[in-house]
Every structure is written in structure tokens, then in C-alpha cells.
Amino acid sequence: xxxxxxAVDIAEATRLEMYRSQYRLREAEQRAFDLFLQNxxxxxxxxxxxQEAIAAGFATxxxxxxxxxxxxxGHAHTLARGVSVEKVLGELMSRDNGLMRGKGGSMHLTxxxxxxxxxxxxxxxHLCIACGSAWRAQYQGAQDVTTCFFGxxxxxxxxxxxxxxxxxxxKLPVVFVCENNLYMEYTPIKDVTAxxxxxxxxxxxxxxxxxxxxxxxxxxxxxxxxxxxxxxRAGEGPSxxxxxxxxxxxxxxxxxxxxxxxxxLEEWKKSDPVKTxxxxxxxxxxxxSVLDAIxxxxxxxxxxxxxxxxxxxxxxxxxxxxDVYADGGCAWRN
Amino acid sequence: xxxxxxxxxxxxxxxxxxxxDPNVVLLGEDVAKAGGVFKATVGLYEKFGPKRVKDTPISxxxxxxAAMGAAMTGLIPIVDxxxxxxxxxxxDFFANEFPKSRYMTNGQVKCPLVIRLANGSARFGAQHCxxxxxxxxxxxGLKVVVPSSPVDVVGLLAASxxxxxxxxxxxxxxxxxxxxxxxxxxxxxxxxxxxxxRPGKDATILALALMVPRALAAAERLKAExxxxxxxxxxxxxxxxxxxxxxxxxxxxxRLFTVEENPRLCGWGAEVVSIVADEAFYDLxxxxxxxxxxxxxxPPAELxxxxxxxxxxxxxxVRRTMSA
Ligand SMILES: Cc1ncc(C[n+]2csc(CCOP(=O)(O)OP(=O)(O)O)c2C)c(N)n1
Ligand SMILES: [Mg+2]
Numbered sequence: 293x294x295x296x297x298x299a300v301d302i303a304e305a306t307r308l309e310m311y312r313s314q315y316r317l318r319e320a321e322q323r324a325f326d327l328f329l330q331n332x333x334x335x336x337x338x339x340x341x342x343q344e345a346i347a348a349g350f351a352t353x354x355x356x357x358x359x360x361x362x363x364x365x366g367h368a369h370t371l372a373r374g375v376s377v378e379k380v381l382g383e384l385m386s387r388d389n390g391l392m393r394g395k396g397g398s399m400h401l402t403x404x405x406x407x408x409x410x411x412x413x414x415x416x417x418h419l420c421i422a423c424g425s426a427w428r429a430q431y432q433g434a435q436d437v438t439t440c441f442f443g444x445x446x447x448x449x450x451x452x453x454x455x456x457x458x459x460x461x462x463k464l465p466v467v468f469v470c471e472n473n474l475y476m477e478y479t480p481i482k483d484v485t486a487x488x489x490x491x492x493x494x495x496x497x498x499x500x501x502x503x504x505x506x507x508x509x510x511x512x513x514x515x516x517x518x519x520x521x522x523x524x525r526a527g528e529g530p531s532x533x534x535x536x537x538x539x540x541x542x543x544x545x546x547x548x549x550x551x552x553x554x555x556x557l558e559e560w561k562k563s564d565p566v567k568t569x570x571x572x573x574x575x576x577x578x579x580x581s582v583l584d585a586i587x588x589x590x591x592x593x594x595x596x597x598x599x600x601x602x603x604x605x606x607x608x609x610x611x612x613x614x615d616v617y618a619d620g621g622c623a624w625r626n
Numbered sequence: 627x628x629x630x631x632x633x634x635x636x637x638x639x640x641x642x643x644x645x646x647d648p649n650v651v652l653l654g655e656d657v658a659k660a661g662g663v664f665k666a667t668v669g670l671y672e673k674f675g676p677k678r679v680k681d682t683p684i685s686x687x688x689x690x691x692a693a694m695g696a697a698m699t700g701l702i703p704i705v706d707x708x709x710x711x712x713x714x715x716x717x718d719f720f721a722n723e724f725p726k727s728r729y730m731t732n733g734q735v736k737c738p739l740v741i742r743l744a745n746g747s748a749r750f751g752a753q754h755c756x757x758x759x760x761x762x763x764x765x766x767g768l769k770v771v772v773p774s775s776p777v778d779v780v781g782l783l784a785a786s787x788x789x790x791x792x793x794x795x796x797x798x799x800x801x802x803x804x805x806x807x808x809x810x811x812x813x814x815x816x817x818x819x820x821x822x823x824r825p826g827k828d829a830t831i832l833a834l835a836l837m838v839p840r841a842l843a844a845a846e847r848l849k850a851e852x853x854x855x856x857x858x859x860x861x862x863x864x865x866x867x868x869x870x871x872x873x874x875x876x877x878x879x880x881r882l883f884t885v886e887e888n889p890r891l892c893g894w895g896a897e898v899v900s901i902v903a904d905e906a907f908y909d910l911x912x913x914x915x916x917x918x919x920x921x922x923x924x925p926p927a928e929l930x931x932x933x934x935x936x937x938x939x940x941x942x943x944v945r946r947t948m949s950a
Binding site (some may be wrong): 420426438614 | 651677691693696723729734769791818840869872
């Protein structure tokens with residue numbers, strides 16, 4: 293992995309878009325945590341604080357129509373595809389204005405109209421499901437690419453290995469993205485994995501290139517994503533990309549992350565993706581006022597979302613009995 | 627009208643649906659060139675080609691997931707799982723993924739697929755002969771279809787392919803060689819409808835799959851030997867369950883017997899008996915009786931025959947109960 297800043301040939305407008313995206317994910321996640329502290333998020337939630345560059349970099353490299361599959365740690369990936377903060381926070385708060393009107397919750401954010409095909413909470417399954425989405429594209433001669441995000445811990449379940457082999461033998465247009473944040477829930481990934489790099493070191497077993505990148509650098513993420521998407525669209529098959537990153541918060545909302553060695557968080561905060569990207573744009577000549585304006589716009593969206601969600605009613609009780617079956621209802625007998 | 631085996635009926639139904647809709651695809655281990663481990667997909671690869679009839683690796687999670695992802699985004703996959711027992715290695719998809727996606731996404735995601743399982747007894751022993759219909763019946767969001775004859779295989783499999791929900795289609799291994807008349811032309815049946823195969827006035831016998839021909843044979847003997855006139859109903863699907871047909875029959879006969887191949891606990895008959903107790907208690911002339919496989923793993927070979935409900939056991943149980 294190269295830590296040095298790449299010679300960037302990314303358009304300034306694209307980089308500003310990635311800054312906006314990262315800043316927005318940061319603000320939205322922080323607000324989600326605030327709302328939890330106010331006891332307004334009663335279900336579980338898993339934040340991506342510190343991992344924003346991956347979601348922003350990939351989503352910016354995607355084209356409309358490309359499909360995203362992510363995990364229960366999926367707020368960032370959902371927002372990065374353009375879903376409103378209000379819909380995400382509303383879902384976390386079990387309000388009628390939520391993305392699924394409260395029926396899915398934080399772990400299952402889905403917005404088909406934005407290409408977000410679901411957030412999956414059983415480790416491993418969605419790598420297989422993403423294969424199917426990519427197979428459909430190949431079958432129908434469509435140009436869309438499927439991206440599947442998952443954690444380091446996911447590389448030790450059988451479904452990960454089945455999906456990789458499957459995607460390779462069928463040459464599917466799918467990009468597997470491992471967000472290696474060094475921990476599964478509370479156990480360090482290095483304590484439970486046969487190889488140092490849980491995804492990258494497995495690539496060769498499936499005849500894939502070993503790709504290990506700095507997941508806190510949106511430019512690197514974006515350029516790596518572009519390459520993988522070009523390969524997929526050219527019919528050359530899947531890619532497996534391991535992105536090194538770190539989550540700033542605990543595994544889930546109530547986890548104080550006491551298991552982390554002292555100083556580790558502070559060390560990783562030096563490469564906080566949002567802050568380092570801001571500094572990079574400034575040193576590349578972007579005016580502070582431009583970035584300030586982006587930040588103000590984002591804050592406005594998040595503030596308005598909070599107000600709207602606090603005012604929104606809960607879903608009607610009978611909504612819970614809808615959409616078990618395609619007829620819209622839940623009848624299992626006549 | 628042609629005489630077809632139950633296994634040929636599977637291929638006939640799949641061909642009918644693949645011809646109708648180019649988005650219907652078939653996948654599973656050995657389904658393509660080999661024509662299926664139970665030879666139920668013979669000829670489909672030759673007819674529809676390698677793009678639509680696909681062999682998979684031994685990766686049950688991968689191909690269940692692939693079917694789901696394809697179904698969510700526009701294809702209609704038919705998956706061959708081979709032995710029903712293998713559902714346990716990809717149970718995540720049966721229990722957590724297929725049936726929950728529509729609900730959790732508030733209707734945004736669909737999952738129109740059919741999973742075919744070779745279910746039930748065939749003398750292979752404890753890990754290859756389980757009857758898993760009750761595993762599937764427990765899960766809201768699934769449909770569970772269980773045909774007992776070639777004509778029902780064609781009509782119900784076609785209906786399953788056209789159904790917008792995930793359907794678990796349980797074929798019975800010991801019925802694959804059974805022959806039956808199947809009309810020519812397109813056949814399409816209705817999921818969720820039981821069929822009264824033999825009318826009767828003294829007792830209602832409910833059965834599924836391999837237990838259907840046994841229940842029918844038992845009814846003939848009961849009539850001939852003891853004058854007991856049994857109504858035999860083939861449930862054909864457990865989800866949805868045709869309770870109307872069951873309740874109507876029991877209200878006339880006053881007696882209920884279930885013939886279940888599954889191990890006893892939580893078999894479908896337990897649910898049916900509870901519904902009948904709730905809604906037709908005062909029509910009953912005696913306690914409902916469940917005839918099931920004992921609650922033990924199945925031994926292989928001919929030992930199996932001692933445990934699965936047989937014609938003799940059905941006859942004896944009904945006769946003893948009715949004369950008590
Ligand atoms: C099959 C399965 N096993 C265990 C769990 C419980 N679990 C939830 S999250 C998690 C850790 C996953 O770690 P990783 O893949 O690194 O993702 P991260 O949470 O770090 O994003 C575990 C073990 C689960 N959801 N599914
Ligand atoms: Mg992790």
C-alpha cells in the first residue's frame with residue numbers, strides 16, 4: 293500500500309463533491325449519535341464515523357443505475373447514493389417519514405430508486421446476493437455494476453469464499469469492497485485470521501489481483517473504484533478491494549470500545565478522512581470559503597432533517613401487517 | 627393427454643415457463659449437462675442453452691444468494707437444491723433473506739424465485755431423507771408448495787414460477803418414478819388450494835406428497851374391509867393453507883386424521899389440529915389424531931419403512947379410533 297498522496301488527476305468539481313459527501317456522512321452520523329443520546333433512537337445502530345472516504349469515494353465513482361449492497365453499518369453508503377438525511381434519521385427514529393417507514397430500521401436501509409438494494413445484517417449473505425444482481429446485469433446485457441461493501445470480520449465466513457469463487461467463475465460485474473476497520477465486533481481481526489490482510493491476502497486464492505489501499509484517502513478510493521468499474525463494465529469480471537480504515541466510535545451505538553489499546557484511536561484520528569481531505573483541498577488551492585459554504589449547506593440539511601424527524605408521527609400500527617407477501621398483506625390462510 | 631412421470635413433469639413445467647418468459651433461469655449443482663441428480667431437468671440444457679440453464683459449484687449459499695439477487699433485480703430463478711436436507715447449510719436464505727426482504731424494505735424489494743427441494747423418505751438415512759416441510763412452514767414470507775402427482779407438479783410448479791413471492795417447492799424423492807395422466811398444452815394451477823381426492827362422510831384424512839397415495843389406498847381398504855367412508859384431502863400447499871376446505875370437510879365428517887411424514891413435533895398437522903380445535907371444536911365427534919413419523923432421526927434402507935406412516939398404519943389407526 294502506498295501512503296503517499298497520488299498525483300491527482302481528479303477534476304476539482306469531483307473532489308468538491310467527495311468532500312461534500314464525506315462531510316455530510318460525518319454530520320449525519322454524528323447527529324444520529326446525538327439523537328441516540330437524547331433517547332430518540334430506540335433500536336440499534338452502527339455508525340461509520342471515520343470510514344467516510346470509502347463510501348464517498350465509491351459512490352462518486354458509480355454511475356446512475358449502479359447498485360449498492362451494504363451491511364448493517366450502512367448509513368454512510370445509503371446517504372452517499374443520494375438518499376436524504378431526513379429519510380435515514382427518520383428510519384432510525386421509527387418515524388413514518390423514515391426510508392422504510394420504520395419497518396426495517398437502521399440495519400436494513402434500502403432505497404431501490406437510488407440503487408441502494410439493501411443493508412444486510414447476517415454476515416456474508418449479501419456477497420452472494422450481490423453476485424445475483426451482477427449476474428442479472430450480465431444476463432440482460434445491462435451496463436450497471438454491483439458494489440458490495442462488508443467488513444474485515446466478514447472474510448472469515450464461508451459465504452465470502454463461496455461468493456468470490458462464484459463471481460470469478462461466472463465473470464460477474466461485481467466489486468467486493470472490504471472495509472478493514474481492524475475489528476469485527478470487539479475482537480481484533482488479526483487475532484482470528486490466518487493472514488495479515490483479511491481480504492487482500494485471500495485474493496490470489498481466487499485468481500484475483502491483490503488490492504490493498506488507504507481507505508481514509510477519498511482520492512485513492514475513487515481512483516481504485518474507477519478502475520474496478522471499468523474492468524467490470526468491460527466484461528473482465530469481479531474485483532476484491534481491501535480498504536484500510538478505522539471506526540472512531542464503538543461497534544454499535546452503546547459500545548464504548550474499551551477493548552482498543554490506548555492511543556490507537558488518537559493515532560488514527562491523525563488520518564481522519566474528512567479533516568485530511570479538507571486540508572488537501574486547501575493546499576491544492578481551493579478557497580476556504582468554498583468549503584465553508586459546503587459545510588453550511590450540509591449542516592442546514594441535517595438540522596432540517598432533525599426538526600422534521602422530531603415532528604414526524606410514528607407509522608400507523610396497521611403498517612406492520614403489510615408487505616409480508618406481494619399482495620400487500622400477511623395472510624397465510626383463507 | 628400424455629402419461630408422464632413425476633420427474634418428467636418437473637422438466638415439462640420448467641420448459642413451459644422458460645418458453646413463456648425469457649427471464650426464467652434454472653441453476654443448481656448438476657442441473658445442466660447431467661440433467662439433475664434425480665434426472666428431473668433432463669433436456670432443458672439442450673433446449674435452452676448454457677446461458678439459461680446453469681451448473682453451479684457446491685456453494686449452496688452462493689447460488690441461493692445469486693438467485694435472490696437476480697430475483698430482486700429482474701430475473702425469475704428456479705433453483706435446484708438437490709436433497710432437501712441441504713437447506714440447513716443455506717438456511718439463512720430461507721429464514722432471513724428471501725422472506726424478509728419485501729417486509730423490511732416496506733415493499734421496495736421483491737423476491738420472485740422458486741427453490742426446488744427433493745424432500746422426504748427414500749432410504750438414504752438420517753441426512754438425506756428428512757421431510758422439511760415443517761421447517762419451511764414456520765417462516766412468514768415464504769410460500770410452501772408440496773405436489774403429490776405429475777399433473778400437480780406441472781400446474782403448481784408453473785404457478786410457483788409466476789408467483790411474485792419466494793416459493794419453496796418440495797418434490798418427493800419417492801414419487802419421481804410415479805406416472806400419471808397429464809393433459810397437453812399449458813397447465814397452470816392455483817397455489818393455496820387443497821384438493822379433495824376422495825369424497826367421504828365418516829372421517830377426513832389430510833395428507834401431503836407421498837402420504838397422499840397411502841391415504842387413498844388406506845381409504846379404499848377402510849371402505850372395503852370396515853365400511854368406513856373416508857374423505858381424503860391433498861393439502862398441496864402449507865403456506866398459504868387452505869383452511870376453508872379443511873374446516874368444511876371436518877364439519878361434515880366430524881373426524882380428523884392427519885398423515886404426516888415429518889417427525890412428530892411441530893409437524894403441519896399440529897397447526898391444523900389447533901385451527902380445527904379453535905374453529906370447529908363442536909363439529910368434532912372425537913379427538914383429532916395425528917399419524918406421523920416418530921420424533922427420531924431416520925435410519926437408512928428398509929428400517930426406514932418401519933417408521934414412515936404406511937397404508938397399514940393408517941388403516942389400523944383410523945379403524946381403532948373410529949371403533950373406540
Ligand atoms: C452470521 C453472523 N454472525 C455473527 C453476527 C454478529 N455480528 C454482527 S456485526 C459483527 C462483526 C462484523 O465485523 P466486520 O465484518 O469487520 O464489520 P464491521 O462491524 O467492522 O463493519 C458480528 C460478529 C452476524 N450478524 N451474523
Ligand atoms: Mg470490522
